[in-house]
Amino acid sequence: MTDKTNTPEDRIPVIVGIGEIVDRPKEITEGLEPLDLLEQALQRAEQDAGAKLLGEIQSLDVVNFLSWRYRDPEKLLAQRLGIQPAHCYYGPVGGETPIRYIHEAAKRIARGECTVAAVCGAEAQSTVTKAERAGVKLPWTPFAHDVAEPKRGAAFQKPLAVKLGVFRPVTVYPFYEAASSAHWGQTPRESMAESGTLWSRYSEVAAKNPNAWLKRRYAPEEITTPTADNRLIAWPYNKLMVANPSVNMGGALLLTSLAKARALGIAAGKLVFPLGGASAEDPPDYLLRDQFYESHPQNAVLRAVMDIAGGSGKKFDAIELYSCFPCVPKMARRTLGLSADVQPTGTGGLTFFGAPLNSYMTHATCAMVRRLREGAGLGLLYGQGGFVTKHHALVVSKAAPRETMAQGTNVQGEADRNKRAVPEFVTEASGKGKVESFTVLYGRGGEVEHGVVMLRTEDDRRTLGRIPAGDRATLARLLDMNRTPVGSLGEIAMAADGVPEWRVA
Numbered sequence: 001m002t003d004k005t006n007t008p009e010d011r012i013p014v015i016v017g018i019g020e021i022v023d024r025p026k027e028i029t030e031g032l033e034p035l036d037l038l039e040q041a042l043q044r045a046e047q048d049a050g051a052k053l054l055g056e057i058q059s060l061d062v063v064n065f066l067s068w069r070y071r072d073p074e075k076l077l078a079q080r081l082g083i084q085p086a087h088c089y090y091g092p093v094g095g096e097t098p099i100r101y102i103h104e105a106a107k108r109i110a111r112g113e114c115t116v117a118a119v120c121g122a123e124a125q126s127t128v129t130k131a132e133r134a135g136v137k138l139p140w141t142p143f144a145h146d147v148a149e150p151k152r153g154a155a156f157q158k159p160l161a162v163k164l165g166v167f168r169p170v171t172v173y174p175f176y177e178a179a180s181s182a183h184w185g186q187t188p189r190e191s192m193a194e195s196g197t198l199w200s201r202y203s204e205v206a207a208k209n210p211n212a213w214l215k216r217r218y219a220p221e222e223i224t225t226p227t228a229d230n231r232l233i234a235w236p237y238n239k240l241m242v243a244n245p246s247v248n249m250g251g252a253l254l255l256t257s258l259a260k261a262r263a264l265g266i267a268a269g270k271l272v273f274p275l276g277g278a279s280a281e282d283p284p285d286y287l288l289r290d291q292f293y294e295s296h297p298q299n300a301v302l303r304a305v306m307d308i309a310g311g312s313g314k315k316f317d318a319i320e321l322y323s324c325f326p327c328v329p330k331m332a333r334r335t336l337g338l339s340a341d342v343q344p345t346g347t348g349g350l351t352f353f354g355a356p357l358n359s360y361m362t363h364a365t366c367a368m369v370r371r372l373r374e375g376a377g378l379g380l381l382y383g384q385g386g387f388v389t390k391h392h393a394l395v396v397s398k399a400a401p402r403e404t405m406a407q408g409t410n411v412q413g414e415a416d417r418n419k420r421a422v423p424e425f426v427t428e429a430s431g432k433g434k435v436e437s438f439t440v441l442y443g444r445g446g447e448v449e450h451g452v453v454m455l456r457t458e459d460d461r462r463t464l465g466r467i468p469a470g471d472r473a474t475l476a477r478l479l480d481m482n483r484t485p486v487g488s489l490g491e492i493a494m495a496a497d498g499v500p501e502w503r504v505a
Contacts, residue, residue, distance in 0.1 A: 006403070007401065007403065007404045008259070009257065009258040009259035009262065010112070010115075010257045010258075010259035010260070011109070011110050011111075011112060011257065011404065012109075012110070012257060012258040012259075012273070012400060012401065013105070013106035013107075013109035013110055013117075013255055013256075013257060013258075013273070013274055013405065014255065014256060014257065014258050014261055014271045014272065014273050014274075014400075015102075015253055015254070015255050015271070015272040015273075015274065015365075015369055015396070016049040016051070016053070016254055016255065016256055016261050016266050016270055016271060017045035017046055017047075017048045017049030017051075017053065017252075017253065017254035017270075018044075018045055018048050018251075018252070018253055018254075018365070018366040018369045018370070019040075019041040019042060019043065019044025019045030019046070019047070019048055019250075019251070019252045019253075019366070020041060020044065020211045020249070020250065020251045020252075020363055020366050021037055021040045021041050021044065021249065021250045021251075022211050022213070022247075022248065022249050023037060023124065023127070023248035023249070023250075024248070025127065025248075028127060028130050028131050028134060028136050028138070029131075029136060029138065029139055031124055031126075031127030031130075031131075031138070031248060032124065032127075032248065032250075033068060033124055033138070033140035033141060034065050034067060034068050034070075034073070034122040034123060034124050034250070035070070035073065035076060035077060035080065035122075035141060036250075037122035037123075037124065037248070037249065037250030038062065038077055038120045038121070038122045038250055038252065039077065039080050039081070040250060041120055041122065041250035041251050041252035042054060042081070042118060042120055042252040042254075044252070045118070045120075045252040045253060045254045046254065048270075049254055049264075049266055049270065050265075050266060050267065050270070051261075051264035051265065051266050052264075053116050053254050053256065053264075054081050054083070054118075054254075055081070055082065055083060056083075056115065056116040057081065057083050057085050057116050057117065057118045057254075058085050058086050058087065058114035058115060058116055058117065059085055059086070059087040059105050059108050059113075059114040059116070059117035059118070060074060060077070060078060060083070060085040060087065060088050060089070060117075060118050060120075061074075061087075061089050061091065061101035061104070061105060061117075061118070061119045061120075062074045062077060062089070062090045062091070062120060062121065063091065063097055063098050063101070063119070063120065063121030063122075063358050063359045063362060064090065064091055064092060064093050064094070064097065064121075064150060064357075064358050065121065065122060065123050065356075065357065065358070065359070066093070066123070066125075066150075066357050066358070067123045067124050067125040067127075067128045067357070068124060068128065068140065068141075068143060069143055069144045069145070069147050069149070070141060070144050070147070071144040071146075071147050072090070073090055074088045074089060074090040075088065076141070077120075085114075086113075086114065087108065087113075087114065087117075089101075092150060093150045093151070093152055093358055093385070094358055094385030094386065094390050095322060095324060095357075095358055095360060095361065095383055095384055095385040095386075095390075096279070096322075096361070096383035096384050096385040096390045096391055096392040097358055097361075097383070097385065097392075098119060098121055098251075098358070098359060098360075098361035098362040098364075098365065098383060099277070099361050099365070099381050099382075099383040099392040099393065099394050100279060100383075100392045101119045102119050102253060102255070102274065102365060102381075102394060103274065103277045103279075103392065103394050103409065105117035105118075105119055105255050106255060106274040106405060107405060107407055107409075109255060109256070109257050110404060110405040110407075111407070115256055115257055115260050116254065116255070116256045116260070117254070117255040117256070118252060118253070118254055118255075119252065119253050119255075119362065120250070120251065120252035120253070120362065121250070121251055121252075121356065121358060121359025121362040122249065122250035122251070122356065122359065123245070123247065123248065123249060123356035123357050123359060124248045125245050125246050125247060125248070125356075125357070126246045126247050126248045127248055129246055153167050153168050153169070154167040154168075156284035156285050157285060157286070157287070158285065158287055158425065158427075159427075160427050160463075160464050160499070161286075161287065161464060163499060164450075164452050164464055164466055164499065165441050165449070165450075165452070166439065166441075166452050166464065169242075169243075169324060169325070169387060170233050170234050170237060170242050170325075171233075171234045171439060171441060171452075172286055172387045173237070173324070173325040173327055173328075173387065173388070174234050174235060174236065174237060174325075174437075174438075174439035175286070175292045175437040175438070175439065175454055176292050176293075176295075176325075176327040176328075176331070176388055176437075177191070177195075177236060177237070177325065177326065177327040178236075178292075178437045178438055178439070178484065178485075178486055179291065179292035179293040179436065179437040179486060180292070180293045180294065180327055180330065180331055181194075181330075181484070182293070182484040182486035182487070183293035183294070184293075184334075186484075187481065187482050187483065187484065188236065188479075188480070188481045188482070188483075188484055189481040189482060191236070192224050192236055192481070193220070193224070194326075194330065194340065195223070195224065195236070195241060195326035195330070196220030196221060196223045196224040197220045197340075198326055198329060198330065198340075198344065199218070199220070199223045199240065199241060199326060199349070199351065200217065200218055200219060200220045200222075200223060201343065201344065201345070202323055202344065202345050202348055202349030202351065202352055202353075203216070203217050203218040203223075203348070203349070203351070203352045204217045205343070205345050205346065205347065205348045205349070205352075205353075206347075206348025206349060206352035206353045207348075207352075209347060209348045209353060209367065211249070211353070211363065211366075212347075212348045212352060212353040212354065213244065213247045213249075213352070213353060213354030214244070214351075214352045214353075214354070218240060218352070222240070223238070223240045223241060224238065224241070225238075226238050226446065228446075231442065231444065231446055232442040232446060233441075233442060234439045234440070234441050234442065235438075235439050235440035235441075235442075235451075235478070235479065237325060237326075240351060241325065241326060241351065242324070242325060242351060243323075243324045243325070243350035243351060243355035243360075244350065244351050244352075244354055244355050245354075245355045245356070245357050247354035247355065247356055249354060249356040249359070249363065250356075251356070251359060251362035251363040251365075251366055252362070253362065253365055253366065253369075255274075258271070258273075258400065269373060270373065271398075272368075272369045272372045272373065272379075272396050272397070272398065273396065273397045273398075273399065273400055273401055274394055274395070274396050274405070275308055275395040275396065275397050275401050275405070276305075276308045276394075276395055276401075276405055276406050276409065277304075277305060277308075277392065277393050277394035277395060277409055278300070278301045278304035278305055278392070278393055278409050278410070278411045279301060279390075279391060279392040279393075279409060279410055279411070279412075280296075280297035280298075280300045280301050280391055280410065280411045280412045280414070280415040281297050281386075281389055281390040281391060281412070281415075282295065282296070282297050282386075282388065282389050282390075282415075283389075284386055284387075284389055286387045286388070286389070287425050287462065287464075288422055288425075289422065290419050290420040290421065290422050290423075291420070291436075292436065292437050292454070294331060294335075295331060295388045295391070296415040296416070296418045296419050297389075297390075297391045297411075297412070297415040298331060298332060298335065298384070298388065298391050299335050299415070299418070300411040300412075300414040300415040300418070301382070301391040301392065301393045301411060301415075302332060302335045302336055302382065302393060303335070303411075303414075304393070304409075304411045304414075305380060305382075305393045305394070305395050306336065308395045309378060309380070309395055312337065313333075313335075313336030313337045313338050313380075314337065314338065315378060316336075316378050316379060316380045316395075317371075317376035317377045317378050317379065318343075318346055318368060318371045318372070318376040318378075318379045318380070319336075319338075319342070319343075319344060319345075319379070319380040319382070320344070320345055320346055320347060320361070320364040320365075320367070320368055320379075320380065320381050320382065321333060321344040321345065321382050322350075322360075322361070322382055322383050322384040323344070323345065323349040323350050323351070324350050324355070324384070327388075328384055328388065329344045332382060336380075345364075346364070346367040346368055346370070346371045346379075347360075347363055347364040347367040347368075358385070360383075361381065361383040364381060364383075365381055365396075368381055368396060369396075372396060372397070372398045373398075375398075376398070377397065377398050377399065378395065378396075378397050378398075379395070379396045379397070380393060380394075380395060380396075381393060381394045381395075381396065423456065423460055423461050423462040424461045424462070425461070425462050425463065426457070426461045426462070426463050427463065427500075428463075428494060428498075428500065429455070429457050429461070429463045429465075429492045429494075429500050430492050430493055430494060430500075431457065431458050431491070431492060432457070432458045432489055432490070432491065432492070433453075433455035433456065433457055433458075433463070433465060433489070433490055433491070433492040433500075433502055434455060434456045434487060434488070434489050435453050435454070435455060435485050435486050435487060435488045435489075435490070435502075436453075436454040436455060436456050436462065436486070437453075437454045437486060438451065438452065438453045438454065438478050438485055438486070439451070439452055440452075440467075440475065440478055440479065447469070448469045448475060449469060450466050450467060450468055450469055451466070451467030451471075451474065451475055451478050452464060452465070452466060452467070453465045453467065453478070453485075453502050455492065455500075455502060457492070463492070463500050464500065465492055465499075465500045465501055465502030466495065466499050466500070466501050466502070467501065467502060467503075468501065471503060473503075473504060474490070474502070474503050474504040477504040485504075488504060488505070489505045490502050490503050490504040490505045491503050491505065
């Protein structure tokens with residue numbers, strides 16, 4: 001706390017409390033519902049801060065949950081806490097939202113709009129799934145059937161994408177995986193090896209995190225080798241390479257002003273300062289992107305936070321790179337200029353720590369606060385949502401900021417300036433087609449269902465093409481580990497059901 005600042009201490013936001021809960025009930029009906037998890041995580045955050053703060057919350061953000069549906073969950077939580085916060089918000093779906101809410105809460109404190117803020121999220125998907133399978137009724141707040149389910153995946157995608165099965169994260173991210181690795185000059189084998197090593201590194205951290213769902217280190221080849229327990233889902237992703245939402249977890253953070261923290265006697269060693277951050281996004285329809293080997297919003301956001309840190313990704317002592325699928329941190333660490341052996345997490349990743357759906361970054365921020373309290377100086381939290389769609393990053397520090405927190409943090413303009421022409425999408429095509437990216441979808445028994453190629457036609461329009469399971473020659477070309485199919489030419493023809501099909505030349 002030696003750095004001098006001209007900002008009044010009541011306008012300097014600081015994270016003072018973190019709380020996490022992991023629920024592993026012995027009996028299904030003993031499982032805690034999301035509201036219980038939120039409340040307990042907040043109580044733990046208050047205990048961590050060592051000061052009474054819950055009754056003074058003026059800003060409450062609740063991360064969207066998908067395992068149970070409530071009517072106005074943010075109001076239900078406020079009632080449980082006995083508070084009436086001026087800002088009481090339950091947000092949309094998105095893995096970047098916890099970082100957005102922490103950043104926005106910090107800006108509210110910096111503007112003098114509130115003194116105490118809370119951000120929290122929870123999921124109980126493990127219990128919900130077990131209850132459904134066992135036909136057990138959960139003794140929870142009644143499920144709000146009349147509340148509309150939030151828009152996700154298929155709601156934003158073209159009918160052909162939905163028909164071909166490429167409208168869920170696990171089937172869309174492979175397009176980025178294949179296109180980016182080809183762009184970097186990797187063979188599929190080299191790309192797979194990088195993913196295995198990276199994911200193994202995430203698992204090592206999860207193994208030591210007491211709040212992780214899977215607490216063991218997985219070797220790279222364990223992660224990349226398909227088995228009965230690690231089945232292929234969508235090439236090149238096995239089960240151990242994708243987010244694991246079947247967890248019961250709650251996480252919470254409490255923020256206040258430096259003046260209030262001092263007045264309450266909160267120990268200086270507890271304090272972690274949000275310095276600033278950035279956000280940008282792409283259209284939710286992923287077929288409206290100009291290409292799939294990089295993300296302009298991701299690049300713009302990461303460059304902005306590097307500027308805050310002093311112009312280099314190497315200035316960060318600790319980083320958390322969002323880890324729903326390997327392509328995301330692989331792209332991010334290259335933009336940050338970091339080497340392949342960088343430690344990308346302090347939490348353990350969405351496969352191994354667990355993926356409480358939109359709330360992973362709530363837990364990642366708790367883990368980052370611990371890292372900074374233990375001695376790391378500068379931390380980067382990067383969250384992402386949708387299909388490489390929404391991006392938000394935040395810089396946090398052990399030292400107080402030297403200047404007032406910037407309020408304008410949207411870098412959409414830079415992201416859009418870097419975007420090239422988007423090809424027109426067509427649902428009918430014939431003639432030559434060049435592979436822009438691809439995946440292969442698998443059934444639960446490990447059998448190929450069909451391949452899907454993203455194609456550029458001879459007049460440079462874009463379409464999606466199917467490869468039937470029986471076309472072994474084309475599938476073999478797609479799955480060749482020594483030579484990427486990106487850039488390969490083949491013939492497009494319309495099938496009887498009105499879907500374009502592609503056969504390798």
